[in-house]
Amino acid sequence: MRERSRARLTARQDDVIALSHSLHAEPELAYEETRSAAKIADLMEGSGFAVARGVCDLPTAFTATAGSGDLVIGICAEFDALPGIGHACGHNVNGAAAVAAALSLAEIADEIGVTVKLLGTPAEEYGGGKVDMIHGGAFDGVAAAMMLHAGPEDCAGACTLAISSWQVSYTGTPAHAAVMPHRGVNAADAMTLAQVAIGLQRQQMIPGGIVHGFVASAGEAPNVIPARADASYDCRAETLEDLRELQRAIRACFAAGALATGADLEIRSVGNDYVDLHQDTPMASLYADAASRLGRTVMPSEQGMRGASTDMGNVSHLVPSIHPFIGYNTNNATAHHPEFTRYGASDGADRAVLDGGLAMAWTAPALATDASHHTSLLGRLAGRQTGTTVN
Structure with missing residues (x-):
């Protein structure tokens, strides 16, 4: 299954990298990401996904689904930029990696009993599109959620505020x-x-x-x-x-x-x-193992970034979630610095898009096929739906 999902991504890698570069070249601000959202939604629709645009009363939010399994895996795609300094937080990498993960996972989704749900989540930098989408029901039925974030180093997770x-x-x-x-x-x-x-x-x-x-x-x-x-x-x-x-x-x-x-x-x-981020430890371990299989060295979550904030934190309080970081050379520039923007379409960033997407895709089969993971996720989902606590 790993090799089949890798082969699917290899066949589409030019499209995925072109998407990352296009997002980087045309940065758009929170809730105004009209072109960016359309680029991703069009690519997913052309890849056989069922796409719903303008969901949750947000013009730049969308969902794209494939597969019919009972375990719904949500993959969050970010694509908004910062005023004046473009993609200085690497959201073009974030969004393209989410697309890479969804395309790769769709190849094996029915075989492992998974439905892939790519969520186009606007306004992370300002406003909190994921919170809007939670209120709008976009995460209803999602048993596990994941995304990754660009950065100077690989890390299984982060502690956000x-x-x-x-x-x-x-x-x-x-x-x-x-x-x-x-x-x-x-x-x-x-x-x-x-x-x-x-x-x-x-x-x-x-x-x-x-x-x-x-x-x-x-x-x-x-x-x-x-x-x-x-x-x-x-x-x-x-x-x-x-x-x-x-x-x-x-x-x-x-x-x-x-x-x-x-x-x-x-x-x-x-x-x-935004609330603090809760990393799901078993999922983070599965991601770290998948990334290491791709030759990446992944720091444990406790060594990750502190002090930043993300609306993925709100998702993590609702759905078991991971938010790892995928690293590439930025010449020591950190996020939200203009210099960081320069490296968002570099060879290292392109490699991060593909490796990060594949590592997320490789995380899902273990969640779906391991009985303990599968039972735990569906049990927690049932608990959310009925308002009860299920361990």
């Missing part, structure tokens, strides 16, 4: 800064006081908590008391419970700026909250 994003605004009162400053309410001062409070709060911050953001605007002229200040801020923590505690403390810091200056405060949530 829960995250919540805010848009913070203060509204004050404008006034002449020299003639009548006492008539003004300074929104920029409110933002400054909040930032100082956040800085002081770090000493008492919950362990593992991270706060970061930037001020987008705070006035228009030096001789006018700023009547508006806007900022974007993220809070991260190791669990959703810790995140809520951190949010309470940081919200109080922003409230302090309003209290001290008299400005009005508005805090708006942006997108979906």
Whole structure:
């Protein structure tokens, strides 16, 4: 079965690599990935998959299925980019590797009793398309989910953080800064006081908590008391419970700026909250074994990246999941750096697409044919559907 799935991918590798390069050359932002989603959906439809576009009321979300087995394996394809720096997180590699996995696994799906479900998941960088798709029912019936992520090293998994994003605004009162400053309410001062409070709060911050953001605007002229200040801020923590505690403390810091200056405060949530990632240990081990068969050296999950966040975390709390990293040379550049983008269509990245896709495809047969894995996954799925806990 490994060789048959490898042969299928070998026959389609030019198409898969061309897809990766095309996604890389035309980066699109969250929820606007019209061309990117169409490229993947068209390729899957042309490969015999049943494709549904615009699922879950998301124009750039889709599903593509093949096979008819009782064990539904979900493979998540990401394809959104970052503002100004394109695919600096390697989502062209992520998406193309998911396609490689789906094509390879479809070759043996009916033989091993699997249905392959490729999920086109938009807006990972901003918004959380997978969360939208969970709410829309796209993961209903999925017994196991997987994806991989581009990076400088191979790793069986990662420890990611829960995250919540805010848009913070203060509204004050404008006034002449020299003639009548006492008539003004300074929104920029409110933002400054909040930032100082956040800085002081770090000493008492919950362990593992991270706060970061930037001020987008705070006035228009030096001789006018700023009547508006806007900022974007993220809070991260190791669990959703810790995140809520951190949010309470940081919200109080922003409230302090309003209290001290008299400005009005508005805090708006942006997108979906992401929760921490739960790697399924048996699945991660199967993936690591498959990748090692392809000559790759895979670090264990506990040595993986920490501090980042992903909406795959939300999937992992619902469905047994893995989120390994596939590495290639980036000249020491890390994700979300413009230099990282340069290597997304390199020979190493192309190899990562094929190896990563095949390793995911080789993970599935063990899940389907080993009685303990198969029974466990279907039992947990039944528990989700009935609202009971099944080990």
